[in-house]
Amino acid sequence: MQQEFIFAGFGGQGVLLMGQLIAYAALYEGKKVSWIPSYGPEMRGGTANCTVVVSDHEIGSPVVTRPSCVVAMNLPSLDKFEDRVKPGGVLVINSSMINREPRRTDVTVIKVPATATATELGNQRVANMVALGAVVEATRVVSVEGLLDTLRKKLPAHHQDLLPLNQKAVELGRSFVSQVV
Amino acid sequence: MSEKLLMKGNEALGEAAVRAGCRLYFAYPITPQSELPEYLSRRMPEVGGVFLQAESEVAAINMVYGASGAGARVMTSSSSPGISLKQEGLSYIAGAELPCVVVNMARGGPGLGSIQPSQSDYLQATKGGGHGDYRLIVLAPASVQEVVDLTILAFDLADKYRNPVMIMGDGLLGQMMEPVTFPDEVKKELPPKPWATTGWTKDRPKNIITSLELQPERLEEHNRHLQAKYAQIVREEIRWDEYLTGDAEVVVVAYGTVARIARSAVDAAREKGIKAGLFRPITLWPYPYDALGRLADAAKNFLTVEMNCGQMVEDVRLAVDGRRPVYFYGRSGGMVPTPEEVLAEIEKLA
Amino acid sequence: MKPVFTRPRSLADVSTHYCPGCTHGIVHRLIAEAIDELDIAERTIGVAPVGCAVLAYNYFNVxxxxxxxGRAPAxxxxxxRALPDRVVFTYQGDGxxxxxxxxxxxxxxxxxxxITVIYVNNAIYGMTGGQMAPTTLAGQKTTTSPFGRDVEVCGYPIRMAELLATLVAPRYIARVAVNSPAHIQQAKRAIKRAFEVQVNDHGFALVEVLSTCPTNWGLPPKKALAWLEENMIPYYPLGEFKVPKEAE
Structure with a gap:
C-alpha cells in the first residue's frame, strides 16, 4: 500500500508543514515516508508545494508524477496540479480561495472552505489544519489520533496553547468529507 | 541506534559529520545546500566545534587544507558552481595527501545554471576537476539514511587513505526529508596523524605539508606513490547495490536519487512482465566496472539514466566493453526524470 | 669565548636558494630571532606562499x-581554528x-x-622572472611593463598596510624596510611585536616589509638598497598604522 500526496498553495499557507505533519504521523505509525519540497525563489510569495510518499514498503522514487491525492490551497495550485491526480484519486480543494469547479470527473473531489472555516475559528493560519483534517478523513493515510499526537509533539512548547484550536480545525475539516475514498 | 528522526538530507549530513567526530567546517552559502551551513552554525558550538563562514569557496577549501594539515577532521560543502571554485584546493589537498570530506549537492549547469537538482558534475568529480594526476573517492548516497551512513564512512576513508572524499548528492537529496537514525556514540578516538603540523617538539622529523616537488624524479616518485594508493582503493573500496539483476534482461544503471526513480520504473516494468533490474554504483570512484561488466553475461542490454546529458554512461560502456548495447536516457538543466519516462525507455528495450 | 652573533635556533642550518643580495634572508632571520626570543618554536606553524619564498618551509626549524x-591566510x-593555542604565521610576497x-x-x-602575517613587498614578481606586481611603482619597468607601469592602464601601486589598517579587527599593522641597519632594527621590533600581538592579545597582526630584488630590478645589491630608499619609501611610508589600543 502506497499513497502519494502533493500539497500546494501560496507561500505562507503552511503547505510544507502539512506535508511534514503527514510524514511525521506516518513515520510514528511505522510507515516508510519521504518528503520533498519545491525550493528556490518561488518559495517567496509565489506558489509552494511539497510531495509526500507514505508506503508500507521501501520507497522507490520520492518524485511523483501521478499522486493519489492533491491538496490545492489556491487557484494556481489547482490549475497546476489538477491534471496530475491519479484516476480514482482524491482532489482536495480550498473552496474559500478557488472560485471554479474542478474539471476532473474521474477523481473524488472534496471541497473544503478551509480559509473561511479558519477565519470563523478566529485564526486564518489554521486553514491548513482544516484541509489536513479532510485529507486524513478521506484517505486514512494516518489515524486522526496519530495526526493530533504529531501536532502535540511538533508544536513548540510556547505554542502548546494553540493545540485546542488546531484540534478543532482538524475536526471541522473532517466534517466536510462525506465519504472515505 | 537513536530514534528515527525525519530530517532533510542537508541537515542529516551535518549531524552525521558531527557524530563522525568532525569539529571544523568551513563553507560559503549556495543553494541548494545552505541548510548544511545553517545547521552546523547552530550545532558546532554545542559540541565545541568550529563553524566558519568563509569569504569564498576558494578560501573555504584552503581553510580545510590548513585544518586537515593540522590533524583535524574537517569538512566543506557547496553546490556545483562553488565546487568548481574548490578544484584548485582539491588538487593541492590530494597532492599533499590531506584527509577531508567535501560535499557537492549538485545543481544544473553549466555556468550559473539553475538551482534545481542535477548530476552534471559526474565527470568533474570522478575524472579530475583540478589539475594533475589525482583521484577523489566519490560516494553517491541515494537516501537520507545513506547520506548519514556514507558521511560517517567518508571521514573514515579520508583518514585511512589520507585522501579527499567527495559526497556527491544533488539538490533533491539535500532538500528531501526521510527518516534517519544516527549511531548513538560519537566517535572520539581518531586515528593518529603523526604527519600533521601540530608544532615541532623535536620528537619526530619536522612536518611539512606540501604538494611541491621541484625535482622531476621525486615528483614522479610521489605520483607513483599516489597511484599505488589509488590502486589499493580500487581493490578495497568499490561499493555498489543491485536490485532484481539476477535474471534481468534490461539492466538500468543509475546512481543517487535517479536510482530511486529508476527502481520505481524497474518495479513497474516487472509488473508488466519485463525482466528489468537496477545496478546502482555507490562509489562513483572507484567505479564498480567488474561487477557491472559481469551482468553483461546474461543481460540483453543496458540503460543508463542520469540527470545530465550523458556522463556516467562512459563508465558503463567501459564496464560492458562492447559486449552488449548501452543506451542512455537523461534529463538536464534541473529537470528530474520521472519513473514513467524511465519505464517507457525500458519498454523500448524489452 | 662568548659568542656575540649566532644563527637563531629556529633558522635551519641550510643554504637558501635566494639570489645574491636578496633581502629575504634578512627577513627570515628576523622572524627566527623573534620566535626564539618569545620561545614559541615548538608551538609555531608557518605557512609558505607561492613566489620566491615558496621553499621557506625548508629554512625554518618549525x-x-x-x-x-595567495591562499596562505585561509x-x-x-x-x-584547529589548534587555537598554536602560533601561526604566513610569509607572503606582494604577488x-x-x-x-x-x-x-x-x-x-x-x-x-x-595570525601573524609577514608581507614582503619588493614591487615585482621575482620567482616568475620580473613581471609587474600590483605594487610595482608608477613608471617602473618590468618584463610585462617594458615601457614602465602606466597608471592609466594598470592603476596605481596598492598600499596594503594602509588599506588593511582601515579595518576594525586587526590589532597591529606596520610597514618597515630592510635596506639599512637602522631599518632592520625597526623591522625586528615590528616583527617581534606582530608575534607578541598574536600570543598575548590573540589578534591579527601584519608587517609589510619593503624588500629588494636586485636580480629583477637589474641593480647590484647595494644600489638596490638605495633604490628602495629613494623610490619605494616615498610611496610606501614606514610606520605603524595600527597598534593595540592599550599602547596608543
Missing amino acids: DFQEAAH VATGIK DLASIGTAEIVHAANRGEA
Missing part, C-alpha cells in the same frame, strides 16, 4: 604548510598577498584571525 598561491585560518590573494588577506584581517 612545522610548515605550503599554501596555494590555510593559516584553518590551522589556527601572493596583494594580487591573487587579496580576498583571503582582507577577510582574514577583517575576521581578526589571530
